[in-house]
Amino acid sequence: MKTIETVAEMVQLAKAWRKDGKRVGLVPTMGYLHQGHLSLVAAARLDSDIVVMSIFVNPTQFGPNEDYAAYPRDLEHDQALAEGAGVDYLFAPQPGDMYPKGYSTFVNVEGVTDYLCGAKRPGHFRGVATVVSKLFHIVQPEKAYFGQKDGQQVAVLRRMVADLNMPVEIIARPIVREADGVALSSRNVYLSAEQRQQAVVLSQGLAKARDLFIQGERDGEALKQVVTDTIQSASLAKIDYVQLVDNLTMAPVDRIAGEAMLAVAVYFGETRLIDNVLLAIESE
Numbered sequence: 001m002k003t004i005e006t007v008a009e010m011v012q013l014a015k016a017w018r019k020d021g022k023r024v025g026l027v028p029t030m031g032y033l034h035q036g037h038l039s040l041v042a043a044a045r046l047d048s049d050i051v052v053m054s055i056f057v058n059p060t061q062f063g064p065n066e067d068y069a070a071y072p073r074d075l076e077h078d079q080a081l082a083e084g085a086g087v088d089y090l091f092a093p094q095p096g097d098m099y100p101k102g103y104s105t106f107v108n109v110e111g112v113t114d115y116l117c118g119a120k121r122p123g124h125f126r127g128v129a130t131v132v133s134k135l136f137h138i139v140q141p142e143k144a145y146f147g148q149k150d151g152q153q154v155a156v157l158r159r160m161v162a163d164l165n166m167p168v169e170i171i172a173r174p175i176v177r178e179a180d181g182v183a184l185s186s187r188n189v190y191l192s193a194e195q196r197q198q199a200v201v202l203s204q205g206l207a208k209a210r211d212l213f214i215q216g217e218r219d220g221e222a223l224k225q226v227v228t229d230t231i232q233s234a235s236l237a238k239i240d241y242v243q244l245v246d247n248l249t250m251a252p253v254d255r256i257a258g259e260a261m262l263a264v265a266v267y268f269g270e271t272r273l274i275d276n277v278l279l280a281i282e283s284e
């Protein structure tokens with residue numbers, strides 16, 4: 001595995017791969033890798049001649065009071081994990097190279113960003129869409145791989161590539177969980193032992209709702225209530241939102257008719273965790 005530290009070098013490599021007709025798979029990350037990220041590499045490995053992973057803690061997707069400076073970073077450890085998982089090239093640029101002096105172009109995806117984390121974290125998806133768009137231009141992948149844990153991010157990026165005619169397929173891969181059900185996240189390291197123990201209520205609530213859905217429940221309020229009740233049973237949990245949304249537009253729905261996403265965001269102290277489950281009616 002080779003680590004590429006400059007945009008210019010990455011652009012040159014991507015140009016050569018394109019000329020040679022190579023299928024390039026991109027796994028964009030902010031590093032501090034876990035099994036969730038590595039499952040994306042495994043999927044990319046199956047589809048691609050060349051697997052590129054980017055590691056870039058993107059300043060433009062953090063709000064002024066968010067954890068940009070504190071976000072966990074460990075490039076050396078990440079390099080070992082990425083290499084072991086089968087990454088060919090690790091792209092790890094500096095912020096000043098991605099956003100040089102005078103930088104002033106941003107990608108704003110409307111509508112789908114009005115809800116959930118988009119409503120709670122103003123500017124977040126503008127930063128995500130901007131950096132992912134830049135990564136697509138720099139690396140020129142055929143496919144790009146994202147975790148379903150960030151379900152709204154997947155919806156936003158699908159909208160972006162469709163609207164801007166970007167020749168990149170967005171592949172969403174299932175959430176990877178700890179043995180007790182907690183979704184893997186780089187931010188889990190912020191949790192105290194007690195918070196970590198209680199964090200299981202997110203996945204427990206969602207699993208109960210999924211069971212109700214399988215038994216035939218379609219009413220949004222009923223499904224959200226079971227999630228809310230379960231999360232509120234944890235003394236350290238503070239709900240940011242529990243929402244049932246259309247999986248394409250992210251707009252809230254009262255009843256499930258097609259494919260919906262039941263999504264939660266919960267604070268444990270300063271740490272904000274998200275999780276979701278897809279509830280789809282195939283044909284009724």
Ligand code: PAF
Pocket residue numbers: 028029030056058061128131132150153
């Ligand atoms: O999901 C993430 O880690 C980030 O939002 C992404 C897609 C790498 C963009 O910075």
